[in-house]
Each structure stands twice: as structure tokens, then as C-alpha cells.
Amino acid sequence: MKLVHLTRFILPLSAAIALTGCFDSGSSSGSDDTRTGQIHFQGVGGLTYQTASQSGKTNTRGEFRYYPGETISVKVGNLPIAEGIPAREYVTFLEFQEDTRAALQTPAVDDEGLNSHQVREQLLFENNTLMNLSRFLLALNWTENVDDDEGIDIRERVINQLNQALDDPNLPNTIDFNVSISEFTAENSPANQILAEICFHPKDDPLCGEPPTQEEIDNADDRPVDGELDPDVDYKEDLEALRERILQSVRNMDEFDNEQARNYLRRELAAITRKLSRQYxxxxxxxxxxxxxxxxxxxxxxxxxxxxxxxxxxxxxxxxxxxxxxxxxxxxxxxxxxxxxxxxxxxxxxxxxxxxxxxxxxxxxxxxxxx
CATH class of the missing domain: 2.60.40.10 (Immunoglobulins)
Incomplete structure (x- = not known):
């Protein structure tokens, strides 16, 4: 049985591009007066970024280069994520959208009657686009969970598979993060269709193959109770176990829920605030x-x-x-x-x-x- 990557049957979809960005080729100037910014405190690695003068990929610390006054556009592979973000020392997912970015400029009032950006940040966690975007980027992390002392790690293998999926004429060629959460996480949503095409294991791992069909399982021999096993035979029990493992390895947006996204954002935002506070x-x-x-x-x-x-x-x-x-x-x-x-x-x-x-x-x- 030849093992190839799992592909789901889908209905043709037409998806409008909701987020666009202009990314010209180029490289960082390396000038000493450029500054280093960072996406989130622990970092989001593997994002392609572009400013008016700089371009490249964020490293494992989520770092990028910019000149003061520039804005930054961000993609994952060929998938546009956000554009027109003011470049600064720390940039968070809350600043990826114009409406949430504007809302952050108006603090809320806490229980002591004082202005608080943290209360405003918490209120913005109800924003559908923010949740959809955060959940999708968490889903692209190489491991299923992002530990407290780690950033999001979007590896080159994941990016290559994502680009291949976007180029597939039978799959959506973009993802609209502005839809409702229920639409974004639906079984055959563009996000889930793209995610199903990505294997988060080494290329030659059996989990990156197509699962055995039910017909192949039915036609296979049962594993003998006594006697030696033939190493060249795929027994029914082995094929059933392999099929289950492959299907279980396919990620789905439901695995990365709103609460997981909120906890991740709280952690990152609180760390940035603590660092700022220590300076005074x-x-x-x-x-x-x-x-x-x-x-x-x-x-x-x-x-x-x-x-x-x-x-x-x-x-x-x-x-x-x-x-x-x-x-x-x-x-x-x-x-x-x-x-x-x-x-x-x-x-x-x-x-x-x-x-x-x-x-x-x-x-x-x-x-x-x-x-």
C-alpha cells in the first residue's frame, strides 16, 4: 500500500480574499539605525513580514526589523494575515486589525476607577476575527500545545504544505478570518480544509500517509494467534490501528478553542505589561x-x-x-x-x-x- 498524505473530499468553494498585502521582494538593509520589533513576548516564528524598507521572516523570538514610523504587513507563507500594522517594539494579535488597534487607544476603567488597558484587552477577546486568527495561528504550531515558556513555532515544513494547499485548485485559495466563529470552525470551512492538508510530522512519517481504506482492511489477513508474524504482511489489526492514528493526527479548528486562545493572549499581553512596568x-x-x-x-x-x-x-x-x-x-x-x-x-x-x-x-x- 502506497502511503501519501491524507486528502479530504471537498465541495468546490469560492473564497473572497478578505485580507491582502503587498509584499515586494527585498532584504533588510542591515543599517544600524533600524530597530528590532517582536511579535508577542515569547515570539511567533516563521511569519513573513514586509515594511517599506525591510522584509524577511520572523525568527523563533518573533523578531523583525523596521524603521520608526513604518508599518508592517504579515503573511504565513502565501496566506495574508494582516497589513498596515504600526511597527514597534512589541506587536500583538490585537494590533493586527484596525478596529481592535483603534479600540486599544481608549482604556477601560477598572474596579478602582482608574484607566486600564488590561480591561480593554480582555473586552476585545470577544472579537470574532481576533479569536479566529489566534486559533488558526495556534493550530499551525509544530506541537499541539504552546507551553508557557514557548512561542508559536511555524516551521518551514508546515509553511510549504500550507502553500501547496493554497495552490490546489480543489481547495480554497485563502482564509477569511472575518466570518463568524461557527462558520470559521465548521467541518468543511476553508480553515479546516487547509489544516487537514498539513502533516505536523517529518515527511517520511507514516502519519503523513493516506489512511488504509475500509476495503483494504477487510481484505487483509487477521493476525495469527499462534506462530510467527510475517514482517512483509500488513495484518487487519495493523491497518485498523494505522488508519485510526492517521485520522487522529489530522488537526481541526475545534481542538484549538476560544478559551485556549484567550489564555495564550492573556499570558503574552501580561508579559509585555510586566516588562514595561519594570522600567519605572x-x-x-x-x-x-x-x-x-x-x-x-x-x-x-x-x-x-x-x-x-x-x-x-x-x-x-x-x-x-x-x-x-x-x-x-x-x-x-x-x-x-x-x-x-x-x-x-x-x-x-x-x-x-x-x-x-x-x-x-x-x-x-x-x-x-x-x-
Whole structure:
């Protein structure tokens, strides 16, 4: 029996190209003033990218090169994924679409009444296109699960098979990520038809072959109960087991559900926020003042390297009867406060700020004791 890759019978489909990109040939200039960006914190490797001046494939860390002010377009093999994304240090799937990218610029408000990009990010997890895109890219990872300390690894073998499927006249030549989730994950959806053509094993692995037919299984000999097995004979039990293994190895979008996509996005987004937050601190980090000292005090936002250039700043006292916020200045990266409580009182001031060049907010706090 000749083993070839499993191909499903499908009905002819016409698929409109919903996401397009213009990718001219070229290579990175290697100039020292280019910058390195990254798709997600742990990286998405194997994506083809193009800016106005740079092009190539993201490495295992998801890195790409760009000049400030450029936008980036992204494909998997010959499949367009997104275009017109502002290139920056970190780019996430939430920034692949214009509508979700715009929504990120308007923070939501958390339980403490302060602006929060993380609340906004969570709300965007209900976006169908974001879920479809995230689930499909997770499905292209070489292994079925992406561990917490790993990025998405889209290997060349997967890309080659994807391109072959896109070139097959009997298969869809693109995938529309903008459809409903139920349509995207339907049994014969373009995503599932393309995914069924990809074997996530080495080329010569038996799991990359066509499964034995029922006729071949019925015509095969039963494995003898006693006596030696003939190594040149494919017994019925062996063919049944091989068929089951091959069919089970074919991936389907239902295996990569919305919750798995959300967990992956939460992890990646939280890691980027933590890295940003570690670059800043408050000076002083805590303070003690005498009761009755009603002079104006201040706390400043500092950056470990360079000046703290802020776009917005908020401050809130957890016990305003003991310590209240007098003024806030994003220009000076400073919060003024006044002690108004008795000896033994205390409060924390939550300093919430958005650095320039990002939609993300950073929150620090200073504890103030009244002596």
C-alpha cells in the first residue's frame, strides 16, 4: 500500500480574499539605525513580514526589523494575515486589525476607577476575527500545545504544505478570518480544509500517509494467534490501528478553542505589561510624615534608564481622609499630596500613568505613614 498524505473530499468553494498585502521582494538593509520589533513576548516564528524598507521572516523570538514610523504587513507563507500594522517594539494579535488597534487607544476603567488597558484587552477577546486568527495561528504550531515558556513555532515544513494547499485548485485559495466563529470552525470551512492538508510530522512519517481504506482492511489477513508474524504482511489489526492514528493526527479548528486562545493572549499581553512596568519606579517608594505637617509633598515617576516621558497620569489615595492628592502633572511626571490625618494614620497613593508611545498603563503605589 502506497502511503501519501491524507486528502479530504471537498465541495468546490469560492473564497473572497478578505485580507491582502503587498509584499515586494527585498532584504533588510542591515543599517544600524533600524530597530528590532517582536511579535508577542515569547515570539511567533516563521511569519513573513514586509515594511517599506525591510522584509524577511520572523525568527523563533518573533523578531523583525523596521524603521520608526513604518508599518508592517504579515503573511504565513502565501496566506495574508494582516497589513498596515504600526511597527514597534512589541506587536500583538490585537494590533493586527484596525478596529481592535483603534479600540486599544481608549482604556477601560477598572474596579478602582482608574484607566486600564488590561480591561480593554480582555473586552476585545470577544472579537470574532481576533479569536479566529489566534486559533488558526495556534493550530499551525509544530506541537499541539504552546507551553508557557514557548512561542508559536511555524516551521518551514508546515509553511510549504500550507502553500501547496493554497495552490490546489480543489481547495480554497485563502482564509477569511472575518466570518463568524461557527462558520470559521465548521467541518468543511476553508480553515479546516487547509489544516487537514498539513502533516505536523517529518515527511517520511507514516502519519503523513493516506489512511488504509475500509476495503483494504477487510481484505487483509487477521493476525495469527499462534506462530510467527510475517514482517512483509500488513495484518487487519495493523491497518485498523494505522488508519485510526492517521485520522487522529489530522488537526481541526475545534481542538484549538476560544478559551485556549484567550489564555495564550492573556499570558503574552501580561508579559509585555510586566516588562514595561519594570522600567519605572516611584521616588520615594514610601514616606513617613509627622501629623500636622500639611505642607505639599510630592512623589515622582522615574525611569530606570532615561527620562520618564509620560502621555497621561492619574493618582488616587486609598484613604483620602488621611492623605489626599493635591495635584497631578504628566508633564513633570509628578503627583503632589497632603497629609491630613492623625498620628497612626496611613494611606497608599496609586500612581497610574501611560508612557509615551504605548497604549499600556503602568501602576505603582507609594505607602505613606503618619507619625
Amino acid at each position: 519606579y516611584l521616588s520615594p517608594e514610601d514616606a513617613t510624615h509627622a501629623a500636622g505637617d500639611t505642607s505639599i509633598k510630592s512623589v515622582k515617576v522615574k525611569k530606570i534608564r532615561g527620562d520618564a516621558q509620560l502621555a497621561q497620569l492619574q493618582a488616587q489615595s486609598t484613604r483620602p481622609t488621611d492623605v489626599y492628592v493635591n495635584a497631578e502633572s504628566w508633564q513633570e511626571a509628578e503627583v503632589e499630596y497632603v497629609v491630613d490625618g492623625r498620628t497612626g494614620g496611613e494611606s497608599e497613593i496609586l500612581v497610574n500613568f501611560r508612557p509615551e508611545g504605548t497604549y499600556r498603563w503602568v501602576r505603582k503605589q507609594i505607602r505613606i505613614l503618619i507619625d
